[in-house]
Amino acid sequence: MDKIVVFETYYNPIEANIVKSRLMDADIQCFLSDENTITLNPLYTQALGGVKLHLFEKDVDLARSILQETIPPLETPEEEEKGEFVCPKCGSHDVGYVQATKKRFGILTMLVSILLLVYPFSVKKVHHCFNCLHEYK
Ligand SMILES: [Zn+2]
Known part of the structure; x- marks a missing residue:
């Protein structure tokens, strides 16, 4: 049985959820704790130590690298359609x-x-x- 560790603590439940869904997308099992209490009563955040994101110890490295990945642009650069338009200022077709x-x-x-x-x-x-x-x- 793999050990479950606290991967990260968040003071903002929304941020915690964003990170959680990114990890879930990458098939990393994880869950949040104290999320509901803090959402209902943000004043408990300090007392509870924030929203905790738990995952298997074996996934920690993978999770870190996923979160560090820069997000590639969704769009590939489009081909420039030259010649179809005329510049109203200088009349160029470029x-x-x-x-x-x-x-x-x-x-x-x-x-x-x-x-x-x-x-x-x-x-x-x-x-x-x-x-x-x-x-x-
Ligand atoms: Zn021009």
Whole structure:
């Protein structure tokens, strides 16, 4: 029988759940304890020592490496469709429909995606002129 250890302690039940689902996705058996008490009464957090994430001792290393993995972008870079559009500013045909280079994501989108551990899903796309760098919709 494998030993079950406390892998990590969280003061935020949401964060604990995010980590838990990531590990479950990777087929690592784990569970949270004291989660309900803390969700119902956050004041008990200190007393109970936070939400504890338990898993098998043998899975600890694997779990750590999974959580350290950087998340690859969901989208592969799209092919630039050159020549289909004309830049309204300089008249060049060297225009691609690409992710906006200016202000790619709002700071809020960034924060939310970091929190949810996902790549920002709403990527703004614009027509980008490779000649004069003008961007338009
Ligand atoms: Zn242009």
